Amino acid sequence: MPVTSVHTDPEALTTTLVADFPVPVERLWGAFTDPRQLERFWGPPGFPATFSEFDLRPGGRARYDMTGPEGDVYRSVWLVITVDEPTRLAFDDLFATEDGEVDPAQPTSTSVLDFEPTEAGSRVRITTTFPDADALETLVAMGMEQGYAQAFGQLDRVLADLREYALGKGVLTEVVDDTHVRFTRAFAAPRHLVWRAHTEPELVRRWLLGPDGWEMTVCDNDLRPGGRFRQAWAPVGDTEGEPFGFEGENTVVRPERRIVSTEAMTGAPYPPNTNDLTLDEVDGSTLLTLLVTYPSVEQRDVILATGMTDGMEASYQRLERELLATA
Structure with missing residues:
Protein backbone atom coordinates (compact mmCIF):
# COMPACT_ATOMS: atom_id res chain seq x y z
CA MET A 1 0.00 0.00 0.00
CA PRO A 2 1.74 3.24 -1.09
CA VAL A 3 -0.07 5.47 1.46
CA THR A 4 2.16 5.68 4.54
CA SER A 5 0.10 8.09 6.64
CA VAL A 6 -3.13 10.10 6.78
CA HIS A 7 -3.53 12.65 9.56
CA THR A 8 -6.11 15.32 10.35
CA ASP A 9 -5.16 18.23 12.61
CA PRO A 10 -8.33 19.98 13.83
CA GLU A 11 -6.36 22.86 15.34
CA ALA A 12 -4.37 23.60 12.19
CA LEU A 13 -7.46 22.88 10.03
CA THR A 14 -5.49 20.49 7.82
CA THR A 15 -5.48 16.93 6.57
CA THR A 16 -2.16 15.52 5.37
CA LEU A 17 -1.59 12.36 3.34
CA VAL A 18 1.85 10.96 2.52
CA ALA A 19 2.47 8.28 -0.11
CA ASP A 20 5.69 6.71 -1.43
CA PHE A 21 6.28 5.16 -4.85
CA PRO A 22 9.21 3.30 -6.44
CA VAL A 23 9.53 5.67 -9.42
CA PRO A 24 11.49 8.87 -10.12
CA VAL A 25 9.86 12.08 -8.95
CA GLU A 26 9.40 13.21 -12.56
CA ARG A 27 7.31 10.10 -13.29
CA LEU A 28 5.17 10.69 -10.19
CA TRP A 29 4.67 14.34 -11.13
CA GLY A 30 3.57 13.27 -14.61
CA ALA A 31 0.76 11.12 -13.21
CA PHE A 32 -0.75 14.16 -11.47
CA THR A 33 -0.39 16.55 -14.40
CA ASP A 34 -1.75 14.40 -17.24
CA PRO A 35 -5.57 14.25 -17.20
CA ARG A 36 -5.70 10.81 -18.84
CA GLN A 37 -3.48 9.37 -16.10
CA LEU A 38 -5.35 11.25 -13.38
CA GLU A 39 -8.61 9.70 -14.55
CA ARG A 40 -7.23 6.26 -13.74
CA PHE A 41 -6.81 6.98 -10.02
CA TRP A 42 -8.28 10.35 -8.97
CA GLY A 43 -11.36 9.06 -7.22
CA PRO A 44 -11.98 6.07 -4.95
CA PRO A 45 -12.87 2.69 -6.50
CA GLY A 46 -16.27 2.91 -8.15
CA PHE A 47 -16.10 6.70 -8.51
CA PRO A 48 -13.57 7.38 -11.31
CA ALA A 49 -12.97 10.94 -12.43
CA THR A 50 -13.47 12.32 -15.93
CA PHE A 51 -11.69 15.61 -16.67
CA SER A 52 -13.47 17.83 -19.18
CA GLU A 53 -11.18 20.86 -18.67
CA PHE A 54 -7.51 20.85 -17.78
CA ASP A 55 -5.59 24.14 -17.89
CA LEU A 56 -2.77 23.46 -15.44
CA ARG A 57 -1.13 26.85 -15.01
CA PRO A 58 -1.48 29.54 -12.34
CA GLY A 59 -4.90 31.09 -12.83
CA GLY A 60 -6.10 28.11 -14.87
CA ARG A 61 -8.73 25.59 -13.93
CA ALA A 62 -9.45 21.89 -14.19
CA ARG A 63 -12.96 20.48 -14.12
CA TYR A 64 -13.94 16.90 -13.43
CA ASP A 65 -16.90 14.68 -12.60
CA MET A 66 -16.86 11.52 -10.49
CA THR A 67 -19.65 9.13 -11.44
CA GLY A 68 -20.71 6.45 -8.95
CA PRO A 69 -22.00 2.96 -9.80
CA GLU A 70 -25.63 4.11 -9.50
CA GLY A 71 -25.03 6.96 -11.94
CA ASP A 72 -24.77 9.60 -9.22
CA VAL A 73 -22.42 12.42 -10.25
CA TYR A 74 -20.15 14.53 -8.02
CA ARG A 75 -18.75 17.61 -9.76
CA SER A 76 -15.61 19.51 -8.81
CA VAL A 77 -13.29 22.18 -10.14
CA TRP A 78 -9.68 23.06 -9.39
CA LEU A 79 -8.66 26.72 -9.43
CA VAL A 80 -4.92 26.45 -9.98
CA ILE A 81 -2.63 28.51 -7.72
CA THR A 82 0.90 27.14 -8.17
CA VAL A 83 2.65 24.89 -10.70
CA ASP A 84 6.36 24.37 -9.94
CA GLU A 85 7.45 21.34 -11.97
CA PRO A 86 8.24 18.79 -10.56
CA THR A 87 8.02 19.83 -6.91
CA ARG A 88 4.76 21.61 -6.10
CA LEU A 89 1.17 21.80 -7.34
CA ALA A 90 -1.45 23.84 -5.46
CA PHE A 91 -5.10 24.52 -6.18
CA ASP A 92 -8.41 25.40 -4.57
CA ASP A 93 -10.48 22.19 -4.68
CA LEU A 94 -14.14 23.19 -4.94
CA PHE A 95 -17.49 21.57 -5.57
CA ALA A 96 -19.11 22.59 -8.84
CA THR A 97 -22.57 22.93 -10.32
CA GLU A 98 -23.71 21.08 -13.44
CA ASP A 99 -22.55 23.96 -15.66
CA GLY A 100 -19.06 23.90 -14.13
CA GLU A 101 -19.34 26.93 -11.88
CA VAL A 102 -18.23 26.90 -8.25
CA ASP A 103 -21.04 25.78 -5.94
CA PRO A 104 -21.09 28.38 -3.11
CA ALA A 105 -23.31 26.18 -0.95
CA GLN A 106 -20.61 23.51 -0.54
CA PRO A 107 -17.50 23.55 1.71
CA THR A 108 -14.18 24.64 0.22
CA SER A 109 -10.56 23.54 0.66
CA THR A 110 -7.10 24.22 -0.72
CA SER A 111 -4.73 21.39 -1.62
CA VAL A 112 -0.94 21.61 -1.87
CA LEU A 113 0.92 18.64 -3.36
CA ASP A 114 4.65 18.51 -2.64
CA PHE A 115 6.84 16.03 -4.52
CA GLU A 116 10.33 14.96 -3.48
CA PRO A 117 12.81 12.22 -4.36
CA THR A 118 13.54 9.46 -1.85
CA GLU A 119 16.16 6.71 -1.71
CA ALA A 120 13.60 4.23 -3.00
CA GLY A 121 11.89 6.51 -5.53
CA SER A 122 9.68 9.48 -4.72
CA ARG A 123 7.11 10.83 -2.28
CA VAL A 124 4.02 12.99 -2.57
CA ARG A 125 2.62 14.86 0.40
CA ILE A 126 -0.84 16.36 -0.07
CA THR A 127 -1.85 18.93 2.53
CA THR A 128 -5.45 20.05 2.45
CA THR A 129 -6.32 23.23 4.34
CA PHE A 130 -9.85 24.21 5.30
CA PRO A 131 -11.18 27.74 5.88
CA ASP A 132 -12.88 26.80 9.15
CA ALA A 133 -13.78 23.90 11.43
CA ASP A 134 -17.18 23.42 9.83
CA ALA A 135 -15.65 22.82 6.40
CA LEU A 136 -13.12 20.36 7.85
CA GLU A 137 -15.75 18.43 9.79
CA THR A 138 -18.11 18.31 6.81
CA LEU A 139 -15.52 17.03 4.35
CA VAL A 140 -14.03 14.52 6.78
CA ALA A 141 -17.55 13.25 7.51
CA MET A 142 -18.07 12.85 3.77
CA GLY A 143 -15.14 10.38 3.75
CA MET A 144 -12.40 12.60 2.35
CA GLU A 145 -9.58 10.82 4.23
CA GLN A 146 -10.69 7.37 3.12
CA GLY A 147 -11.35 8.60 -0.40
CA TYR A 148 -7.85 10.02 -0.75
CA ALA A 149 -6.28 6.84 0.64
CA GLN A 150 -8.29 4.62 -1.72
CA ALA A 151 -7.54 6.84 -4.71
CA PHE A 152 -3.80 6.91 -4.04
CA GLY A 153 -3.90 3.17 -3.50
CA GLN A 154 -4.70 2.84 -7.21
CA LEU A 155 -1.71 4.89 -8.33
CA ASP A 156 0.77 2.00 -8.33
CA ARG A 157 -0.98 0.50 -11.34
CA VAL A 158 -0.85 3.81 -13.20
CA LEU A 159 2.86 4.27 -12.57
CA ALA A 160 3.78 0.72 -13.53
CA ASP A 161 4.58 -0.17 -17.11
CA LEU A 162 1.48 -1.92 -18.42
Missing part, protein backbone atom coordinates in the same frame (compact mmCIF):
# COMPACT_ATOMS: atom_id res chain seq x y z
CA ARG A 163 3.43 -4.32 -20.58
CA GLU A 164 5.64 -5.38 -17.69
CA TYR A 165 3.09 -5.83 -14.94
CA ALA A 166 -0.02 -7.01 -16.74
CA LEU A 167 0.44 -8.18 -20.33
CA GLY A 168 0.78 -11.94 -20.49
CA LYS A 169 -0.18 -12.37 -16.83
CA GLY A 170 -3.79 -13.42 -17.44
CA VAL A 171 -6.57 -12.38 -15.09
CA LEU A 172 -5.24 -10.88 -11.86
CA THR A 173 -7.63 -11.12 -8.90
CA GLU A 174 -7.41 -8.83 -5.88
CA VAL A 175 -9.74 -9.10 -2.89
CA VAL A 176 -10.09 -5.43 -1.93
CA ASP A 177 -12.28 -5.92 1.15
CA ASP A 178 -15.21 -8.01 2.35
CA THR A 179 -17.49 -7.06 -0.52
CA HIS A 180 -15.18 -5.80 -3.30
CA VAL A 181 -13.01 -7.83 -5.68
CA ARG A 182 -10.97 -6.28 -8.48
CA PHE A 183 -10.11 -8.26 -11.62
CA THR A 184 -7.63 -6.90 -14.15
CA ARG A 185 -6.62 -8.18 -17.58
CA ALA A 186 -4.41 -6.54 -20.20
CA PHE A 187 -4.81 -6.88 -23.97
CA ALA A 188 -2.28 -6.00 -26.65
CA ALA A 189 -4.96 -4.16 -28.60
CA PRO A 190 -6.47 -0.66 -28.70
CA ARG A 191 -9.39 0.18 -26.46
CA HIS A 192 -11.97 0.58 -29.21
CA LEU A 193 -11.52 -3.07 -30.26
CA VAL A 194 -11.86 -4.37 -26.69
CA TRP A 195 -14.96 -2.18 -26.25
CA ARG A 196 -16.56 -3.56 -29.42
CA ALA A 197 -15.84 -7.11 -28.28
CA HIS A 198 -17.75 -6.42 -25.06
CA THR A 199 -20.72 -4.52 -26.51
CA GLU A 200 -21.58 -5.93 -29.95
CA PRO A 201 -23.69 -9.09 -29.46
CA GLU A 202 -22.40 -10.87 -32.56
CA LEU A 203 -18.86 -10.48 -31.22
CA VAL A 204 -19.72 -11.28 -27.60
CA ARG A 205 -21.20 -14.62 -28.69
CA ARG A 206 -17.85 -15.64 -30.18
CA TRP A 207 -15.77 -15.41 -27.00
CA LEU A 208 -17.79 -15.06 -23.77
CA LEU A 209 -18.15 -18.82 -23.30
CA GLY A 210 -15.94 -19.81 -20.39
CA PRO A 211 -14.44 -23.31 -20.76
CA ASP A 212 -14.81 -25.18 -24.04
CA GLY A 213 -18.06 -27.07 -24.54
CA TRP A 214 -20.54 -24.20 -24.00
CA GLU A 215 -22.48 -21.92 -26.29
CA MET A 216 -24.14 -18.56 -25.65
CA THR A 217 -27.83 -18.91 -26.41
CA VAL A 218 -28.98 -15.40 -25.43
CA CYS A 219 -27.11 -12.11 -25.70
CA ASP A 220 -29.41 -9.10 -25.36
CA ASN A 221 -28.19 -5.74 -24.12
CA ASP A 222 -29.94 -2.38 -24.19
CA LEU A 223 -26.73 -0.43 -23.81
CA ARG A 224 -27.91 2.74 -22.10
CA PRO A 225 -28.44 3.83 -18.49
CA GLY A 226 -31.59 2.08 -17.32
CA GLY A 227 -31.39 -0.49 -20.12
CA ARG A 228 -31.65 -4.18 -19.32
CA PHE A 229 -29.35 -7.01 -20.39
CA ARG A 230 -29.66 -10.78 -20.41
CA GLN A 231 -27.15 -13.50 -21.23
CA ALA A 232 -27.59 -17.27 -21.18
CA TRP A 233 -25.44 -20.33 -21.87
CA ALA A 234 -26.04 -24.04 -22.49
CA PRO A 235 -23.75 -27.07 -22.75
CA VAL A 236 -22.92 -28.46 -26.19
CA GLY A 237 -22.64 -32.13 -27.10
CA ASP A 238 -21.34 -34.33 -24.28
CA THR A 239 -20.50 -31.42 -21.98
CA GLU A 240 -22.05 -31.84 -18.55
CA GLY A 241 -23.95 -29.02 -16.88
CA GLU A 242 -27.25 -27.21 -16.75
CA PRO A 243 -28.16 -24.11 -18.77
CA PHE A 244 -27.84 -20.86 -16.83
CA GLY A 245 -27.95 -17.14 -17.37
CA PHE A 246 -27.45 -13.68 -15.91
CA GLU A 247 -29.53 -10.54 -16.15
CA GLY A 248 -29.45 -7.03 -14.82
CA GLU A 249 -29.61 -3.32 -15.52
CA ASN A 250 -27.02 -0.89 -16.89
CA THR A 251 -26.58 2.12 -14.61
CA VAL A 252 -23.60 3.90 -16.23
CA VAL A 253 -22.57 3.72 -19.90
CA ARG A 254 -19.61 5.78 -21.14
CA PRO A 255 -18.67 4.57 -24.64
CA GLU A 256 -15.23 3.01 -24.96
CA ARG A 257 -14.52 3.67 -21.31
CA ARG A 258 -16.95 2.34 -18.71
CA ILE A 259 -20.04 0.18 -18.13
CA VAL A 260 -21.60 -0.31 -14.69
CA SER A 261 -24.40 -2.82 -14.31
CA THR A 262 -26.19 -4.92 -11.74
CA GLU A 263 -25.99 -8.66 -12.27
CA ALA A 264 -27.89 -11.61 -10.84
CA MET A 265 -28.16 -15.22 -11.90
CA THR A 266 -31.53 -15.77 -13.53
CA GLY A 267 -33.90 -17.40 -11.06
CA ALA A 268 -31.41 -17.34 -8.17
CA PRO A 269 -32.66 -16.25 -4.72
CA TYR A 270 -29.71 -14.05 -3.75
CA PRO A 271 -29.44 -10.29 -4.44
CA PRO A 272 -27.46 -8.91 -7.40
CA ASN A 273 -23.87 -7.77 -7.38
CA THR A 274 -22.64 -4.66 -9.20
CA ASN A 275 -20.05 -4.92 -11.98
CA ASP A 276 -17.98 -1.82 -12.78
CA LEU A 277 -16.01 -2.40 -16.00
CA THR A 278 -13.47 0.19 -17.16
CA LEU A 279 -11.05 0.24 -20.09
CA ASP A 280 -7.84 2.29 -20.15
CA GLU A 281 -5.50 2.50 -23.12
CA VAL A 282 -1.76 2.94 -22.71
CA ASP A 283 0.50 3.03 -25.78
CA GLY A 284 -1.86 0.91 -27.86
CA SER A 285 -2.56 -1.68 -25.16
CA THR A 286 -5.72 -1.83 -23.06
CA LEU A 287 -6.12 -2.53 -19.36
CA LEU A 288 -9.51 -3.95 -18.43
CA THR A 289 -10.51 -3.50 -14.79
CA LEU A 290 -13.62 -5.13 -13.37
CA LEU A 291 -14.54 -4.02 -9.84
CA VAL A 292 -17.27 -6.29 -8.48
CA THR A 293 -19.32 -5.27 -5.44
CA TYR A 294 -20.98 -8.21 -3.70
CA PRO A 295 -23.92 -7.92 -1.27
CA SER A 296 -22.01 -9.85 1.40
CA VAL A 297 -18.72 -11.58 2.11
CA GLU A 298 -20.54 -14.93 2.03
CA GLN A 299 -21.82 -14.32 -1.49
CA ARG A 300 -18.38 -13.12 -2.55
CA ASP A 301 -16.76 -16.35 -1.36
CA VAL A 302 -19.39 -18.60 -2.93
CA ILE A 303 -18.99 -16.96 -6.34
CA LEU A 304 -15.18 -16.92 -6.26
CA ALA A 305 -15.21 -20.61 -5.32
CA THR A 306 -16.99 -21.46 -8.59
CA GLY A 307 -13.74 -20.98 -10.51
CA MET A 308 -14.77 -17.57 -11.79
CA THR A 309 -11.19 -16.41 -12.45
CA ASP A 310 -10.35 -19.48 -14.54
CA GLY A 311 -13.56 -19.09 -16.54
CA MET A 312 -12.81 -15.43 -17.20
CA GLU A 313 -9.30 -16.22 -18.38
CA ALA A 314 -10.54 -18.96 -20.73
CA SER A 315 -12.96 -16.47 -22.28
CA TYR A 316 -10.35 -13.71 -22.57
CA GLN A 317 -7.90 -16.07 -24.27
CA ARG A 318 -10.64 -16.86 -26.77
CA LEU A 319 -11.25 -13.13 -27.20
CA GLU A 320 -7.59 -12.61 -28.07
CA ARG A 321 -7.52 -15.61 -30.39
CA GLU A 322 -10.85 -15.15 -32.17
CA LEU A 323 -11.19 -11.36 -32.38
CA LEU A 324 -8.12 -9.31 -31.53
CA ALA A 325 -5.58 -11.42 -33.39
CA THR A 326 -7.54 -11.08 -36.63
CA ALA A 327 -8.44 -7.37 -36.29
